Amino acid sequence: MSLKVRVTEDMKTAMRAKETARLGALRLLLAAIKQKEVDERIELDDASVIAVIEKMLKQRRDSINQFEAAARQDLADAEKLEVEVLSAYMPAGLSEEELATIVAAAVTESGAASAADMGKVMALVKPRVAGRADMGLVSKLVKGRLGA
Template sequence: MSLKEQITEDMKAAMRAKDSNRLGTIRLLTAAMKQKEVDERIELTDANVLAIIEKMIKQRKDSITQFEAGGRQDLADKEKAELDVLSAYMPAAMSTDEISAAVAEAVAETGAAGAQDMGKVMAVLKPRLAGRADMTTVSAVVKRALTAQA
């Protein structure tokens, strides 16, 4: 079952269970998926859906930070609940050791020699690690690996 089909089934289950919070979040996700399909005239793959979910998770994290800074804990809690629902669709996160191994492999594959080759390495890693690792962390590991080489 594709991720898109799984989300649709979860939406039906949330409707049956009358779980309005979960249902609302899943509806936001399906709306974003349909929007992308219509805008780009494509059928979404699991990778596309993961990219949409990643973007929505990042938005929720930013909102939580802003709401807590503004003293609006009620809104922050709502965003946290949405974040929990969205996070359930993400694959298991990679450990730091797994990220380091993937970075070392990509550096060897691209023949990167220094910090100027960071873009090449990231271009190789991004599709491989999408949804499984925070790209900010990956970027930091790549930078350390390339500066250690120089």
């Protein structure tokens, strides 16, 4: 079953169970998926759906930080619930050791020698860890490996 179909089925289940918060998060996700499909005139595959979810998770995490800084815990809690719902559709994350191994292999493969070559390394690493790692952490590991 594709990820998009799974989200649709979960939305129907949430609707039947009257889980309003979960239903709202799933509707937002489906709306974002449909918007991307309409904009690009394509049918999204699982990798593209994961990219949409990653983008939404990043937005939610930024919102949580801003709401907590403004002492709006009620809004931050609502965003945290959405993060929890969206995270359920992400593939299993990679450990730091696994990431370090992938980064080391990419550095070797690209022949990177300095921080100027970071783009080459990130271009190799990103498809390998798509949806399974925080790109901020990946970037930090690459910088550490290249001595930036």
